[in-house]
Amino acid sequence: MSRRGLLLFMTVSVLWGVPYLLVSVALEGLGPVSVTAGRVTLGALVLLPMAWRRGLPRLLRERWRPLLLLAAVEVAAPLTLIAVGERTVPSGLAGVLIATEPLFILALGLFWGKRRRLARGAWAGAALGFLGVVVLLGVAGTGTGAVLVWAAAACYAVGAVLMHRLFPDVPPLTVAAGMLAPAAGPLLAVAAVTEPAPQVTARVLVAVIGLGAACTAGGFTAFFALIGTEGPARAAFITYVAPVVAVAAGVLLRSEPVTARTVVGTLLVLAGAALAARRPTAAPLPDAPDVPALLDRRPGKEQNVGRRLVEGSHDAEADVQPL
Template identity: 50%
Template sequence: MVLNTRSLARSDRRSKPPGWLLFVVVSVLWGIPYLFNDIALREIGPLWIAAGRTIIAGLVLGPVLLRGGRWRLLITRWRALLLVAIVEVVLPVSLITFGQEDVPSGTAGVLIALEPIFVAVITLILVRDHGLPLTGWLGLVIGITGVGVLLGIELTGPSALLIVGAALSYAVGAVLISRLFADADSLTTTAAMILIAAPILVALALVAEPVTVPTPTTWVALLVLGSACSAAGFTTFFALIRRSGPTIASLTTYASPIIALLAGFLVLGESITLLQALSSALILLGAALVLRKKRPTAAPARDGSRRAHRSEG
């Protein structure tokens, strides 16, 4: 009986996807949203893109709330969910799509990698005894320098600042979720947050933008954004945390911007200059140095999942 139990355990481990495969999948799913945003923007407005992908993600993740009474979270914590839905979904997703009207998709993906730097700054402000080591401060300086170089190339208009604002909003949302929902299941919180954000985005789109009928190409882009990038991206990310831990999962913060740059270059023909590559490397290096201090004291798997879901645009 003991041998059979061990055999079943080994079989169960083999049936699960390996950690490296989950890592690759998450990096791709969170690196390609900017590409599909760019495709959808050719036909519909930014708010309808944000609303469409959120509705689709809500339809996919909504059934999560039907299991084990998870729907009660919507009733018991609706005020907190409303706050994080606005800060973590409505604002950043809208700002990204508005910003991508002028900002190349690859550059947008790199700018979102500023989120861990913003999280570090916010934590420094909120937690008095939470200091950064020398490497953390060095990371802040390097990351900000990279943004300055990147914005100084050709992105002097407000559109790039909208993307930076989205990264800041993601960071604020990550801090709020870690404080308000530390005791809640990550996937349940995400599903509830998206379901609340969807009608808000639809209302904003109805007021601000004309209703247009998308072509099949745009529908495909929205389906990929909602079902793959959002719903499957979150689900796979949490699976990666359970499989390999939050430290490995946090590395997707550095991999997904590279995917975004490559996707923009290969599919949309966006140029990658030496200066753009250098500034992108500075931003990613800065984020890596800022996050480095957190790794030795990584939170348990369920809480650690809240740190990096903002790599997805």
């Protein structure tokens, strides 16, 4: 990996590993929907000028229906689920649970998309990852919050499949802005109606600004640059580094406890995701699901994610999961 690639890799690892920590800080003064609305609005405002010059007006005009679907499945639903779940789930554990997204994509590939031969060990990876989730769900104090965060990973997986099918010809930065912008207004309205007045402190404000401007908009931009520098295969290793950053940030900055169950569950999830995301070595067959291209990517958006939309000559373009 080049020096520039290594710098970008480290940058994205941080920007996509710390959102869970920032969400937990923002929840000190805001409701979960308000946290989501704030980060989505700021992220959209940062990305819109760049996306506007890359054909966003035409995209909004011609494909507004699929963009609304993605705004719901890929932005509003998972980010809100993560924020609600983190009221009881430590930020590091939330980051690990989101890392199960490749397992959901593997399952979706059985019913949706072109059919290819699965990589050897893919189902073993799915089993390991599921076992890891079972272990993590038993961590004391997580309650139903862990289930909500895990559901967010499933939403991200559905969004990845939709993006792969609906926008194979559009720059991912443009799609990202096109998803964030429609989600911002409804989230702000729901937050205003359903949640109490925010208690905004300097600490909470910094967390929200970091989530929107740095982790969402900055994370997208840095990840696209990493794809262009090193290609999608190497960039996909973010999938396994970001959760480690999330755990480390929670322990060092929030003094979150690390139990034996947390360590074992984390290792099982990361090992399972790595096996599930392996590419097949054989040629495509007509009787197996087409999931490898979608699995070669990062989970979590918060993570929002990268999602590879174009292969071959378009290796510089990447699929994206919002953080």
